[in-house]
Amino acid sequence: MSQPTFPAIRMRRGRSAPWIRDMLAEHRLHPSDFIWPLFICEGDGCEEPIAALPGVSRWSVDRLAAKAREARDLGIPCIALFPNTPASLRSENAGEALNHDNLICRAVKAIKNAVPEVGVLTDVALDPYTAHGHDGLVDERGCVKNDETSAVLVEQALVQAAAGADIVAPSDMMDGRVGAIRAGLEREGYCDVSIMAYAAKYASAFYGPFRDAVGSRGLLKGDKRGYQMDPANGAEALREVALDLAEGADMVMVKPGLPYLDVLARVKDAFGVPTFAYQVSGEYAMIEAAAAAGAGDRDALILETLVAFKRAGATGVLTYHAPAAARLIAG
């Protein structure tokens, strides 16, 4: 069958006025698309601006409830918590990760107490607690031990679930940890706690500002290429996702975001499960730097990058721009 073509078809008709552009839009951003990552610090009444992430701060536990209320009022359904553990509490074996009274547990309790209707996602990985900055326990050669780490991650997830976390999100990239965590949660009666698996997490150069934010940049010995994915690989991400789903992940994530939209689209097409993207700290910093340099309009850059995730198939996006984007959407 011959396709109708010009002049019967003029694509520009659909772009000719705001109302028709609106009407024909295939994707639309909504505040419920966002998960807002928040950094936590020790102290009382503290806000610590993070130089590498202009506009983002660490907040002490007593000030977090206000941030959760802000999320709720903006229509953001869920916040993700990342602790900056004091250096004195970081160790080889990351024991502080299992302390029921550690920074993240106190933060979860404070938020669930004050604003129970906002979802709380906690990060399961050892890098905020290790003296060497790796996501797991290391052997004498500095290599992260898979099965030993996984056993600790199960305990860490249980500690977070006991504090009231709604979603535990293993970001460590150990093999088999999703199944182990799911089994632990079931065994201990946390059958309603969800798992969002950082299924395809790449060894990326875009995480720099995050490591400043959680205080692990100066600590990291070597790099994370022995467990995080090679940026050259796409098909491998599908295997990673298949494994995490088979082990019981409720939702999966691709990380970083924009440089991996192809991976996101392939994952969503192949599995059709709730699929999240993490627009990481380096991406946030790039947008802010571009706007500060006059290279682009900040608001437009924020909204264009976020709708690109939706177009690629994302169910939602973890983004430090969540409150700014929610405000822009609200107009």
Ligand SMILES: NCC(=O)CCC(=O)O
């Ligand atoms: N596990 C969470 C992260 O590693 C975030 C990285 C970033 O925002 O750069």
Ligand SMILES: [Mg+2]
């Ligand atoms: Mg995996």
